[in-house]
Amino acid sequence: MSQLRVLVGCKRVIDYAVKVRVKPDKTGVVKEGVKHSMNPFDEIALEEAVRLKEKQVASEVIAVSCGPQACQETLRTALAMGADRALHVEVSGSEYEGLLPLGVAKILAALVKKEEANLVVLGKQAIDDDCNQTGQMLAALLDWPQATFASAVSVEGEGLAVTREVDGGLENVRLSLPAVVTADLRLNEPRYATLPNIMV
Ligand code: AMP
Numbered sequence: 001m002s003q004l005r006v007l008v009g010c011k012r013v014i015d016y017a018v019k020v021r022v023k024p025d026k027t028g029v030v031k032e033g034v035k036h037s038m039n040p041f042d043e044i045a046l047e048e049a050v051r052l053k054e055k056q057v058a059s060e061v062i063a064v065s066c067g068p069q070a071c072q073e074t075l076r077t078a079l080a081m082g083a084d085r086a087l088h089v090e091v092s093g094s095e096y097e098g099l100l101p102l103g104v105a106k107i108l109a110a111l112v113k114k115e116e117a118n119l120v121v122l123g124k125q126a127i128d129d130d131c132n133q134t135g136q137m138l139a140a141l142l143d144w145p146q147a148t149f150a151s152a153v154s155v156e157g158e159g160l161a162v163t164r165e166v167d168g169g170l171e172n173v174r175l176s177l178p179a180v181v182t183a184d185l186r187l188n189e190p191r192y193a194t195l196p197n198i199m200v
Contacts, residue, residue, distance in 0.1 A: 003059035004155075004177070006049040007117040008083065009108065010063045011039040012074040013128040028097075038074045041123025043081070045183040047190035048153055049121050050082035057155050060084045062115055066099065066107050068092040080197035081190070087111065101129075105137035112142060118178035119160075124149050135182035145175040149184040 014020060015035040023030055038046075052058035063078035065071035066089040075086035089107050091099050112120060125132035139146035147153075147162035154161050156174060164171045165184045175181075 004052060004057055004119045005115065005117045006052060006058045006061045006119045006121060007108065007112055007115060008042065008046045008049045008061060008063050008078070009104070009120070009122040009134065010042045010046060010065045010071075010074050010078045010086075011123070011126045011128075012036050012065060012067050012071045013039045013126055016040055016127055036070065036073070038077055039123050039126050039128075041125060041127070041183050041185070043190040044185070044187050045121040045123050045181075046078055046081055046083060047188045048150075048181075048183060049119075050191075051188065052119075052153075052155075053082065053084075058119070062087060062111075062117065064089065064108065064111060066091050066104055067096055076198050077193045080193035080200075087115075101131045101133035102137050104134050105141055108134070108138050109141045112138075112178075120144075120180045122180070122182045124182040124184050135180050139180040142178070142180070144178050144180055146180040146182075147173050147175055148182040150181050151184050151186045153181060153187070 015037040018035055021030045049061045053061050061083045063075055063083040063086045065074050071088055075088055079086055122135040135148055149165045150162045151165045152163035159174055159176045162173050
């Protein structure tokens with residue numbers, strides 16, 4: 001099989017351990033001065049992509065973050081975890097507030113074409129908006145097969161074998177490539193990005 005070029009979505013979100021506070025005017029939540037991190041499901045997505053690279057199934061892992069300048073921190077973590085390259089699509093202020101999953105999916109679809117990626121791994125959902133839509137919309141825009149809520153991914157012949165977590169238990173599906181996969185919690189345990197690696 002020809003080697004995979006993998007694009008991974010890495011959204012910067014309020015850290016999962018932060019107790020989120022609603023703004024006094026009730027227009028949203030307080031984000032200023034609050035710790036942010038990579039969306040936990042995106043860490044899992046990135047770990048899976050890096051493991052494919054380590055197994056020499058993937059030739060390149062590209063991390064993508066759409067959002068304000070501070071996303072560069074998230075991308076530095078992605079590089080420290082093993083991504084080969086990082087792409088920042090800067091969207092800030094009210095434009096970022098209005099950036100919905102369809103907008104992100106359109107950006108990712110354009111990057112897939114530009115980078116000639118043949119696998120996209122996203123988190124199953126972002127823990128700030130809990131939308132669980134971007135992967136599905138991206139697959140529809142690209143007209144690629146999708147396997148959402150993945151708890152195991154392996155390469156089989158010219159395609160992928162994916163185990164999905166569904167309401168009734170587990171479902172095994174086979175996909176041809178190119179494809180979109182979204183990561184569920186039990187897919188793997190992401191490695192820890194050490195501080196020296198983040199700083200280089
Ligand atoms: P959502 O559909 O918003 O729950 O997000 C699902 C997944 O899409 C996330 O786990 C990310 O992998 C990806 N994603 C969503 N928003 C962004 C963003 N602004 N930058 C990079 N990836 C994103």
